Amino acid sequence: MAELPPVEYAVAVERYLAASGLAEGSRRIYRIALNTWAWALADRPAPTGPERRRARPPVLPLALLDHPDAARRLRTAADRRRADTDPRTLNRELSTLRAAVAWWRAQRWLDDDPTTDLHPDPRPEPTVTPLTPDDLRALFTLRAPLREQSLWHLLHESGAAIDTVLALDTDDLDLSRHRTLHRPGRTPVHWRSGTARLLPLLVAGRTAGPLFLTDRRAPAGTPAPDRCPHTGRARLSYRRAAELLTAHTTPLTPGAHGWTLRQLRPGAPPSLDSDGRARHPGTPDRRDPE
The missing domain is CATH 1.10.443 (hpI Integrase; Chain A)
Incomplete structure (x- = not known):
């Protein structure tokens, strides 16, 4: 019997991570990134700093990603993240979301892709001088x-x-x-x-x-x-x-x-x-x- 599509975003995240083949440490990092986007779908700013890891993300339906306003909400969230994180971290979070959405669409859990207009952060990474x-x-x-x-x-x-x-x-x-x-x-x-x-x-x-x-x-x-x-x-x-x-x-x-x-x-x-x-x-x- 085919597995029923998940209703909740959080459940869809766990199914994606379970199928990813990633080690537990990597799944933890991916989970934090995907939970960050849950706040965007709820049209609320995500917590920052130490509170980000401890905050419980809002409970919401996966179908919000098919909502006509989903792309705007994600773009707004990406702009907020640019203000308080470095380009490398933001680009990794964007890549994580795009990969998850692509997998959910392959399972036919989503019809649309609201991440199409989410592009990597063009800001150059700060120059780091290696230690002598x-x-x-x-x-x-x-x-x-x-x-x-x-x-x-x-x-x-x-x-x-x-x-x-x-x-x-x-x-x-x-x-x-x-x-x-x-x-x-x-x-x-x-x-x-x-x-x-x-x-x-x-x-x-x-x-x-x-x-x-x-x-x-x-x-x-x-x-x-x-x-x-x-x-x-x-x-x-x-x-x-x-x-x-x-x-x-x-x-x-x-x-x-x-x-x-x-x-x-x-x-x-x-x-x-x-x-x-x-x-x-x-x-x-x-x-x-x-």
Whole structure:
């Protein structure tokens, strides 16, 4: 018997995510993006900042996407998002919505496509200056907690997207090969000697749950995939990870406000090898396995 079309937008979101083949960490990010557009369909501004993740989206019918006014509401919401987010985030949210609508139309749950006029944000992304070898040396010798040093090394050595790294779970790791295990629909993450020395210490005694954890126990209602079954702590958020880096590096940048997570990703300047020497990104670490 064919599955009946969902009535509620939220149910349609969950069915799309279930069929997507995405890992749970990626589904969580997609869910947040799609919930953001629910506020637009209700003709209400979406919450911003920390409240965005905790806010319960309005309950509404999926059929609102077929309403003649749906395209206008989504355009208005996109304009609002441009005012309080960066182009990369907005473009990812637009892409997520377009992909979901295309899948819903393929299931014959929708007739129209209100995302046709939603175009990528044309604003250029802010220029990010990668850290120099001296900057990296200063960062990696800071007396910072193991969690922070592990995250900073992994972001720099892998060059992976920040959201991808924060979505990793302990059982994603292949520590002996310095990489993540193959997961359908997920981009593999590789690292080098600096990260390889730290990760075994970070995950000691843990076999499941988020790789990077908060200091406190997860609040009630935190989804199980974002809560450590061993410690009860929650997955570290992008916002908190950014705050921690800024706090630790402000003393290293007199007159500035510390460094950002995006500066950790390799750029044109050379990065450091396992002995602390300058090395251009993409050059294999001779101590790491092929």
